[in-house]
Amino acid sequence: MSDFVNAINLKHQEAINKANREIDRKKDTIKNSRYRLKYHFMAPIGWINDPNGLVQYKGEYQLFYQYYPYDSKWGPMHWGHAKSTDLVHWEHLPVALAPSESYDCGEVPGYGCFSGSGVVDGEELVLIYTGHVDNKEPMQVQCIATSKDGLQFEKHFQNPVIDDYPEDGSPDFRDPKVWKHDGKWYMVVGSHTDGKGKALLYVSTNLKDWDYVGVAAESNGTQGDMWECPDLFPLQNHHILLVSPMYGKQNEKPFYVIGEMDYEKGVFTQQTVRTLDYGFDFYAPQTLLDDNGRRIMIGWMEKWLTKMPSQQHGWAGAMTIPRELLLEGGTIVKQKPVIELENLRTNEKHYDSLIVENERIVNESMEESSEVIIDFDLNETTASSFGLQLRCSEDGNERTEIILDAAKKEIILDRNYAGVGEKGYSKAPFTINDDGTIQVRIFMDTTSVEVFVNDGEQVITNRIFPDDSSRLFKLFSKDGKVCVSRMTTWTLYSVWE
Incomplete structure (x- = not known):
């Protein structure tokens, strides 16, 4: 034997x-x-x-x-x-x-x-x-x-x-x-x-x-x-x-x-x-x-x-x-x-009471590996839809969009213009919190985006493959204004270096 x-x-x-x-x-x-x-x-x-x-x-x-x-x-x-x-x-x-x-x-x-x-x-x-x-x-x-x-x-x-x-x-x-x-x-x-x-x-x-x-x-x-x-x-x-x-x-x-x-x-x-x-x-x-x-x-x-x-x-x-x-x-x-991910945070930037009509550049050169936590206040928002654009090129032709529609209670991650990878958009329902807010937390890496809505009630995970130079980060609204009560961004350092 x-x-x-x-x-x-x-x-x-x-x-x-x-x-x-x-x-x-x-x-x-x-x-x-x-x-x-x-x-x-x-x-x-x-x-x-x-x-x-x-x-x-x-x-x-x-x-x-x-x-x-x-x-x-x-x-x-x-x-x-x-x-x-x-x-x-x-x-x-x-x-x-x-x-x-x-x-x-x-x-x-x-x-x-x-x-x-x-x-x-x-x-x-x-x-x-x-x-x-x-x-x-x-x-x-x-x-x-x-x-x-x-x-x-x-x-x-x-x-x-x-x-x-x-x-x-x-x-x-x-x-x-x-x-x-x-x-x-x-x-x-x-x-x-x-x-x-x-x-x-x-x-x-x-x-x-x-x-x-x-x-x-x-x-x-x-x-x-x-x-x-x-x-x-x-x-x-x-x-x-x-x-x-x-x-x-x-x-x-x-x-x-x-x-x-x-x-x-x-x-x-x-x-x-x-x-x-x-x-x-x-x-x-x-x-x-x-x-x-x-x-x-x-x-x-x-x-x-x-x-x-x-x-x-x-x-x-x-x-x-x-x-x-x-x-x-x-x-x-x-x-x-998991809470251990917070140990990767550096370069914190905090924003309070942002009102955006049409479009606003938040960061002209955002790091590829980043975390964003953003609270939208719907009590003060009149826009029909609003959201974020990540990994944007200077001319706007390349971008990854996160779009919220408060009337339909839908969040969309659109990667149709996100680079050389697969195209398409992902759609998820969401609820509005009792205080009239929606929280979106985003983990962005070189070739990925993970979106967590309202403490992870809904999640969207997609791979994206934009050009290295596409680094603009924008907020936008359509047909009215959007109110961001607070937003915090961090760079996340590499665990492989």
Whole structure:
């Protein structure tokens, strides 16, 4: 048995070493390339997508991610790895998982260590992932890998620990999310049948032997015909289900469901359903519960089948800023940027009681990585619409607009003129606060914008790719005046320099 286990470990380590050599060979040529972000997580080189294995281990945050270090396009999936003490400054670590076995490696591309999660079991850090091989039966199985030091991971010699999908599911059977409740391990896996996305539930006492419980939740017929990256967790007095839905081959905006989980029956009951992020570039979010009791979420800040200008520079994909999830009134999940981000602030500028009619330049050379908090007073506003223009060129032809329509109660992030990336606009509803104000908080990085409305009631995340010289920051109004009761801006320093 020991020879068999050693052979598995040796083969896996050889695949990891090969990937790490590729990273070392290219990382210095890519780290300062165009479009690199200043305070968002990126891999050293290559392609990344879903965040995986979010967990806190021995006091440090662990971020794993879907990774292909050999190209800036999707390929056989590895698990990249980084750690942090503050969710903001990340240290790149050696690749954690690489395809090497019959259940996650094939003859031609279309295989890999697909998405999953991580848990701490005693002194061990355990990764649970989907082994995928195209044209194999079954195509997707669930596997585990363990580490005693948080750096070197060994695939379990009896993988896969779930070797086939149940009759409630289909060959699309992936993205296990695992958590502990009342001394038992639970797992939800995304799947589908009959045009309905599903979250399939399993239970275990040791993370190796899993019993199928049943369908924890499924689409009501309008929520996607495949559920990717399900994440089920308690939040205050309810449970929350996150889902990244597919409609055919199209990935759509993730949503969250507020409901109740009956562990005895293995059923999650849906109550309230809302869009998680209204932007184009937010997918496959995953959460962790940290040592401070916070539920933290990170998402992939990109989207499938879109134009990615950074690819020509040897890399693609980034993660959103970490967001703390808070349930308010049992009916809405707010997303608040983690407080640690405030440590990046410098060069504070404060403005009070601004009245704008038509247009006003606030900053002629705003830094690419910035934060803005702005409170609009609708009691003193007569404009039909108003907002901000970010990353504007001198001639105004290039710009990213955030537009608020108080009558329709809509906020729009328009990137039709935002540079060389994808075009289009994202639209989200908002409420007006009891005192007649609306607060908008904006995190802008070299090639991204994340907008939080009213303490994160609504969020819009988009990638933009403007020219480096487009730095004007303006306020504007249409058909009347807009009143800004207060506004504060900061430059956010780079965590990668």
